[in-house]
Amino acid sequence: MIPVGWYLILGAVLFLIGALGFFIKRNMIALLLSIEIMLNAVNLTFVAFSAQHAQISGQVFVFFVLVVAASEAAVGLALVIAIFRNRESLNVDRSNLLKW
Amino acid sequence: MDLLWLIPVLPLIGATTNGVLGKRLPKNVISLVAAGSVGVSFLISLRLFLAMLGQPQSELPILKDYFTWIQAGPFQAQFGLMLDHLSGVMILIVSGIGFLIHIYSVGYMSHEDGFYRYFAYLNLFVFFMLTLVLANNYLLMFVGWEGVGLCSYLLIGFWFSRKSAVDAGKKAFIVNRVGDFGFILAIMLIYWTFDRVDFASVFSRLENAALFPVEPLGSVGVLTTICLLLFVGAAGKSAQFPLYVWLPDAMEGPAPVSALIHAATMVTAGVYMVARSASLYNHAPGALLVVAVVGLFTAVYAASIGLVQTDIKKILAYSTISQLGYMFLACGAGAYAAGIFHLMTHAFFKALLFLAAGSVIHGMGGVQDIRKMGGLRRHMPWTHATFLVGTLTIAGVPPLAGFFSKDAILWGTWNYANYGRLLWFVGVAAAGFTSFYMFRLLILTFYGRAQYSDNDVHHVHEPARSMLLPLVVLAIGSIVAGWLGIPPVLGGSNPIQQFLTPATHETESESLGASTTEFVLMLASTSVSLLGLGLAYLFYVARPELPEKMAARTHAMYSIMVNKYYVDELYDTIIVSPLVQTSREFLWKFVDVLMIDGAVNGIGRVIRGSARGLRHMQSGYVRAYIGWILFGGVLVMAWFLR
Amino acid sequence: MMQTIFFVFAAVAVGAAINVLVQKHVMYSALSLILMLTAVSVLFILLRADFLAVIQVIIYAGAIMVLFVFVIMLLNLPQDEDGADRLWWLKFLGIPLGLFFLFLVIATLWNVESSVDTRAGISGSAGAIGHSLFTDFLLPFEATSLLILIALMGAVVFAKKDL
Numbered sequence: 001m002i003p004v005g006w007y008l009i010l011g012a013v014l015f016l017i018g019a020l021g022f023f024i025k026r027n028m029i030a031l032l033l034s035i036e037i038m039l040n041a042v043n044l045t046f047v048a049f050s051a052q053h054a055q056i057s058g059q060v061f062v063f064f065v066l067v068v069a070a071s072e073a074a075v076g077l078a079l080v081i082a083i084f085r086n087r088e089s090l091n092v093d094r095s096n097l098l099k100w
Numbered sequence: 101m102d103l104l105w106l107i108p109v110l111p112l113i114g115a116t117t118n119g120v121l122g123k124r125l126p127k128n129v130i131s132l133v134a135a136g137s138v139g140v141s142f143l144i145s146l147r148l149f150l151a152m153l154g155q156p157q158s159e160l161p162i163l164k165d166y167f168t169w170i171q172a173g174p175f176q177a178q179f180g181l182m183l184d185h186l187s188g189v190m191i192l193i194v195s196g197i198g199f200l201i202h203i204y205s206v207g208y209m210s211h212e213d214g215f216y217r218y219f220a221y222l223n224l225f226v227f228f229m230l231t232l233v234l235a236n237n238y239l240l241m242f243v244g245w246e247g248v249g250l251c252s253y254l255l256i257g258f259w260f261s262r263k264s265a266v267d268a269g270k271k272a273f274i275v276n277r278v279g280d281f282g283f284i285l286a287i288m289l290i291y292w293t294f295d296r297v298d299f300a301s302v303f304s305r306l307e308n309a310a311l312f313p314v315e316p317l318g319s320v321g322v323l324t325t326i327c328l329l330l331f332v333g334a335a336g337k338s339a340q341f342p343l344y345v346w347l348p349d350a351m352e353g354p355a356p357v358s359a360l361i362h363a364a365t366m367v368t369a370g371v372y373m374v375a376r377s378a379s380l381y382n383h384a385p386g387a388l389l390v391v392a393v394v395g396l397f398t399a400v401y402a403a404s405i406g407l408v409q410t411d412i413k414k415i416l417a418y419s420t421i422s423q424l425g426y427m428f429l430a431c432g433a434g435a436y437a438a439g440i441f442h443l444m445t446h447a448f449f450k451a452l453l454f455l456a457a458g459s460v461i462h463g464m465g466g467v468q469d470i471r472k473m474g475g476l477r478r479h480m481p482w483t484h485a486t487f488l489v490g491t492l493t494i495a496g497v498p499p500l501a502g503f504f505s506k507d508a509i510l511w512g513t514w515n516y517a518n519y520g521r522l523l524w525f526v527g528v529a530a531a532g533f534t535s536f537y538m539f540r541l542l543i544l545t546f547y548g549r550a551q552y553s554d555n556d557v558h559h560v561h562e563p564a565r566s567m568l569l570p571l572v573v574l575a576i577g578s579i580v581a582g583w584l585g586i587p588p589v590l591g592g593s594n595p596i597q598q599f600l601t602p603a604t605h606e607t608e609s610e611s612l613g614a615s616t617t618e619f620v621l622m623l624a625s626t627s628v629s630l631l632g633l634g635l636a637y638l639f640y641v642a643r644p645e646l647p648e649k650m651a652a653r654t655h656a657m658y659s660i661m662v663n664k665y666y667v668d669e670l671y672d673t674i675i676v677s678p679l680v681q682t683s684r685e686f687l688w689k690f691v692d693v694l695m696i697d698g699a700v701n702g703i704g705r706v707i708r709g710s711a712r713g714l715r716h717m718q719s720g721y722v723r724a725y726i727g728w729i730l731f732g733g734v735l736v737m738a739w740f741l742r
Numbered sequence: 743m744m745q746t747i748f749f750v751f752a753a754v755a756v757g758a759a760i761n762v763l764v765q766k767h768v769m770y771s772a773l774s775l776i777l778m779l780t781a782v783s784v785l786f787i788l789l790r791a792d793f794l795a796v797i798q799v800i801i802y803a804g805a806i807m808v809l810f811v812f813v814i815m816l817l818n819l820p821q822d823e824d825g826a827d828r829l830w831w832l833k834f835l836g837i838p839l840g841l842f843f844l845f846l847v848i849a850t851l852w853n854v855e856s857s858v859d860t861r862a863g864i865s866g867s868a869g870a871i872g873h874s875l876f877t878d879f880l881l882p883f884e885a886t887s888l889l890i891l892i893a894l895m896g897a898v899v900f901a902k903k904d905l
Contacts, residue, residue, distance in 0.1 A: 002748050005851045007789070010752050012847040014778075016840045017759040022726040023836030029768050029814060031722075033775050036806070037759050040782055043798075051789045054864050056874045059791050063871065064879075066801060067886045071893030073806050077813045078900035084817050085903075093829060096720030723829055727836055734843050741850055 007048035014041035028083070028090045032076050039069045103144050104164055104181050107191060108230035110137045110144075115223035122216025134219035135202035138226055142195035149188045160184045163236055163300060170239075177297065182236035185599050189440065190233035190372055193447050197364045198226045200570035204455050205356040207567040208462060218258060222360070225251035229365050233372055237298035238287045241373065245283065245337065248366045249276045255361060256353040268349035275346040279336015286329035293322055303379045314383050317518065327380055327387030331394075334370030338424045341398045345668055347421055351413040355458025358413060363420050363450035368443050371427040375436045382434075389518050392432025396526055399425030401665075403533035407540075408651075408662045411468050412457045415541050419494070420450055422534060426509055429527060433520065435512025437600035441585050442505035444596075448581050449493045449502060452574035456487040459563045459571065460545060467552070470541060475550040479560040482568050484546045486575040491542045493578045495535035496629045501582030503626070506531060508585055508597070510625055511618050524621070528628050535632025543640045587618060748788060755781035768819060772810050779803040791866035 014037060021034030043062045050058025084090055114137030118130055125133075152162065161184030170177040183191075202222065209218050225248055232244025250273075257269030287297060294302045306312050315321040320328075334340070339347040350362050361367070374381065374391065381388050399422045406418035423446050430439035461468055463480055477484045493502035510531075514524045562568070584596040639646050651658045660666065717728070758778035762771045779802050786795035864870065875883050 002744055002788070006748070006752075007785070008851050009848055010755070010785075012844060012851075013756060014759055014782075016844050017756070017763065019726070019730055019843075020836060020840050021763045022723055023832045023840075024763050026723075027768050027819075029810065029817075029819075030762075030771055033762055033768075033771055033810070036775060036802075037762065037778065040779065040802075043794075044782055044785060047786055047789050047791045047794060050791070051864065056864055056866070056870050057878070059794055059864075059866055059871055060874045060879050062791075062794055063797070063875070064882060064886060066797065067890065070801065070806055071889055073809060074897045075893050075900065077809060078897040081813065081817070082900045090817070090819065092722050095722075099718050099720030721829055723832055727832060727839070730836070730839055730843065734839060734846070737843065737846050741846055 004048050004052045008045060011041045011045035011048065014038075014044065026091050026093060028080050028092050029077075031092060032073065032080070035076075036069065036073070039065060104148060104162075104183060104234070105166055107141050107144055107148075107195070108181075108227050108234060110141045111223040111230065112227040113137060115220045115227060118216050118223065119220035122220055125216065127210065127215055130216045130219055131202075131206045134223050135199060135206065137223060138195055138199045138202050141226070141230070142192070142199050145188075145191040145195050148183060149192060152183060152185075152188055161187075161236075161300075165236075174295075175291070177237060177239045179240060180236040180298065181234040182299065183234070186372075186375060186440065187233050189444065189600070191230060193444055194226065194229050194233060194365050197447050197451050197574070198222075198229075198360060200573055201356050201360045201364075201451065201455070204359075204458075204567050204570040205354075207564045208356055208458055209354065214258065218255070218354070221251055221254045221258070222357075225255065225361060225366070229369070232369055236300065237296075238290060238302075239297050241376075242280075242283060242287060245333070245369060245373075246280065248361070248369065249273060249280070249337070252276070252350070252361050252366055255357040256350045258353055258357070262352070265352040268346070268352040272346040272350050275343050276336050279333045279343055282329045282332025282336070286326050286333065289322065289326045289329065293326070299376065306379050306383060312383060315386065317386050317389065320386065321384075323380060324384040324387050327377070327384045328390060330373065330377060330380070331387065331391050334373055334428070335394065336370075337373075338367045338370030338428070339421045340370075340394055340425060340428060341401060342667070344398065344402065344421050345671060348414050348417045348664070351411070351417050355413070355454055355461060358417070359451040359454035359458070362417065363454050364447035367420060367424055368427070368447065371424065371431065371439055371443050374428065374431045375440055378431075378436050381431070385518070388432045388434065390432070392429050392513075392516065392518075392523060395425040395428025395430075395432055396523055396530070397425070398422070399429065399530040400526060400533070401425075403530050403537065404661060405664050406537045407533060408658065410471055412460065412470050412473075412541065412545065413454070413468060415470075415537060416450070416453055416457060419453075419534065419538065422530065423450065423494070426506065426527070426530075429523065430509040430512055433509075433513045433516035433523070435509065435515075437597045438505070438508035438512045440600055441508055441596050444584075445493070445501040445505040445578070445581050448574055448577040449490045452486060452571060452578055453490040453494070455567075455571055455574065456483050456490065459483045459567055460487075462563055462567075463560050464552075470544045472552050473545045473550075474548045474552070475546070476560065477546040480546075480562045482562055483571065486571040487542060487546065489575040489578055491538045493582075494538050495632060496531055496625060497633075498626060499582070501578050501580065504582035504585045504587070507618075507622050507625060508587065510621060511587070514617070514621055528625050531625055532628040532632045535629040536636050539633050539636035540640055543636060547641065548644075744788060748785070751781045751784045751788075754778075755785070769811070769814050772807060772814060775810075776803050776807050779807065789866075790864060793866055793868045793871050 018034045018037035018041060021037065022031060025031060025034065043065055046058045046062045046065070050056065050062075080090065083095065087094060114133050117133050118125070122130055152160070155162075161182045163180060163182050165178040165180035167179050168176060169179045202219070205218065205222065209215055212218065228244045228247030228251060230244075232241055232248060235241040235244060253269045253273040256272055257266045259265045290302060291297050294305050296302055296305070312323065315324050332343075336343040347362055347367070351358055353361075381391070402418045402421035402425065406415050406422065409415045409418060423442070427439040427442050427446070430436070430442060460473070460476060460480065460483060463476075463483070464473065467473070489500070493500035496503045496506045498504075510524055510527055513527055514520050516523060587597075639650075663669075755778050758774045758781060761774040762778070765771045765774060779798060783795045783798040783803075786792075786798060
């Protein structure tokens with residue numbers, strides 16, 4: 001059988017890749033995609049634990065994470081559209097007005 | 101008797117009303133509230149006093165505890181009032197003379213801006229004074245004690261835009277405080293010794309001769325210490341040497357204030373306190389000797405200063421100090437009733453003198469220097485008449501009040517066990533001085549040629565009737581009040597002595613029997629008073645060039661006396677200047693500015709500096725923020741996995 | 743057998759994820775992400791979460807990613823980003839940090855007593871999840887409806903032409 005540790009390591013790796021995406025990519029939509037990768041990694045971890053402890057609540061939580069991811073993606077994309085309309089550029093480093 | 105609490109509380113209500121609403125009230129309402137509250141208080145006092153007269157001695161004192169003020173473990177202090185013969189006399193004096201002075205003040209202060217404020221303070225003062233004399237325990241008495249000090253400060257500095265008035269108020273309060281320190285220590289010692297602070301318990305415990313023997317002269321046991329500390333407090337409040345320096349300066353206040361507070365009532369609180377604590381003092385003859393000597397010394401000393409002063413109110417101030425010295429002499433000699441008797445007559449004639457002086461100043465448009473007066477008899481006949489009565493009585497001319505009370509004191513002194521005869525001689529000398537300077541004042545002010553020109557002082561006039569009426573009433577009192585104490589040798593029964601003796605727990609003195617010695621002494625003191633009058637006449641009417649010649653011949657002594665023996669300057673150098681220097685250089689410039697402000701500002705500086713550094717973290721780049729988050733996440737994980 | 747499936751699809755998932763980062767044009771990244779989602783969905787099936795696997799494909803890959811692709815196409819982006827990277831140093835900071843993080847996780851998990859998964863423990867069927875949703879997790883369930891409503895309104899407001 002597949003030990004649960006492997007799933008967890010896979011989840012960690014995926015999470016890391018998602019985090020790295022933030023450092024590497026400058027396109028705002030690419031950042032949102034990285035967020036999706038991270039959320040997926042978390043989902044995987046939840047389901048793995050759910051199987052390990054034989055409780056359904058882990059999977060139920062994934063359900064909620066899904067809902068949140070969907071809403072967040074929708075709103076985020078709407079924001080991206082609004083920013084693009086104002087600046088003609090999706091470079092996240094250009095949107096740095098909230099500095100000291 | 102249920103109305104007892106109303107006596108102090110009514111003026112308090114008056115003070116609150118005038119203080120809170122006074123700004124918007126018309127003058128006659130303010131006057132009505134203020135004078136009315138004191139007047140009703142007087143009526144209630146009178147009624148209770150008469151009711152008390154009917155009760156046998158065993159029923160007294162009448163004690164009423166109203167509520168528990170402090171409850172701290174085994175220690176308890178009540179807000180409780182006590183009515184006995186002594187406090188009965190005092191409340192009549194305070195509320196009665198207070199009422200008259202309120203009426204006078206309506207006229208005197210009618211042009212003032214702070215009319216309502218004045219009356220609020222004055223009513224507050226009457227409240228505190230009544231609390232002081234009615235209190236049934238030392239702690240509540242101390243509340244009244246402090247309160248009258250506060251009101252004195254407020255009223256002395258009433259014209260607060262004048263720096264001299266403000267300084268005088270501060271001086272009064274601070275010097276009083278020195279005395280109060282002694283009082284507080286005494287209260288603590290009393291509690292430590294007796295486990296109680298109320299009069300009834302303390303005095304009844306004192307009767308246990310085994311526990312509390314009479315401490316012999318020269319030894320300083322706990323009772324003597326208590327009495328000496330109490331006297332320190334009394335010296336502060338009643339302006340005895342060396343804590344008298346505030347009273348002459350207190351003349352910066354309005355004349356009615358000087359009359360009420362610094363003549364008739366507040367300054368007598370010390371005498372009342374000593375009389376009230378008579379049981380304690382009778383166990384400490386050493387303390388009594390100190391009281392008598394200090395009192396007598398003050399009497400002579402202040403009289404000597406008064407001989408050469410030129411401000412009308414200052415002369416009266418020194419006279420007050422001197423007369424208070426007499427009262428303490430009486431108490432020290434064991435003749436407490438005589439002291440209180442003199443307190444009563446003094447309240448009448450000193451208030452009268454001050455109010456009359458106020459009316460002179462008022463009529464002269466603010467002039468207070470007697471060298472600039474003269475001949476006012478023609479312009480202010482009523483004022484002159486009442487002032488004459490006051491002068492005669494303070495000089496001890498029979499059959500006016502001052503004669504009887506002063507004689508009672510001198511007779512008690514003569515019979516005093518420790519050096520009584522010597523003290524008597526000095527006392528009579530002081531009486532001579534008193535007579536001299538009072539007649540000097542009278543002559544220079546009211547007789548002779550006017551020393552002012554008509555364009556200096558416009559239209560000298562008599563004050564309004566509302567101001568004259570109290571003068572007349574007080575003058576009548578100054579004549580009549582003495583008849584309560586006519587000694588047996590002159591055919592009277594000395595009712596006031598018998599009245600007060602039970603309350604003051606006096607030791608049996610010979611003063612209750614007729615005696616020729618007393619008659620001889622009376623003649624002696626009267627002739628000294630007349631000598632004083634004669635000398636004043638000589639110096640200021642018959643040979644007016646004499647004063648200057650004498651001053652020139654005794655130049656050194658004269659200038660020392662005029663400068664009040666330089667005591668104020670001495671205090672300034674020894675005490676005040678070092679304190680001010682320390683405060684300014686060390687406490688202010690170093691501790692406050694450098695240390696405390698430095699610390700507080702330093703904290704601000706540190707925070708600002710660190711913020712200036714840390715703000716660079718807010719770069720605005722989302723990706724950098726992600727970096728920080730990840731970094732933090734790694735730290736947290738490392739912590740949990742350690 | 744199971745293990746083979748696991749390794750294959752794990753590799754696909756990781757590879758697709760890395761590809762998301764590597765691609766220049768964001769459209770390719772999105773498509774790569776769809777691949778990753780599908781691989782993860784298979785892993786869900788291995789873990790007996792069949793309902794979730796299906797939901798993942800339908801909702802996540804089928805709706806959310808489609809939304810992404812719509813927006814990318816709407817914005818008509820050019821090939822790559824303009825200008826030099828202002829925060830070029832982040833790459834060098836971030837990578838070792840991330841690897842350290844990974845090391846920590848693996849170091850922990852290596853020693854974990856791994857119990858067997860995919861036992862006959864739970865059934866991830868729709869019925870089981872639904873039962874739990876409508877009893878234990880009723881309040882969050884209802885709350886998410888509110889959340890979706892708010893997100894809906896938010897998206898509409900933000901994307902308007904004239905705010």
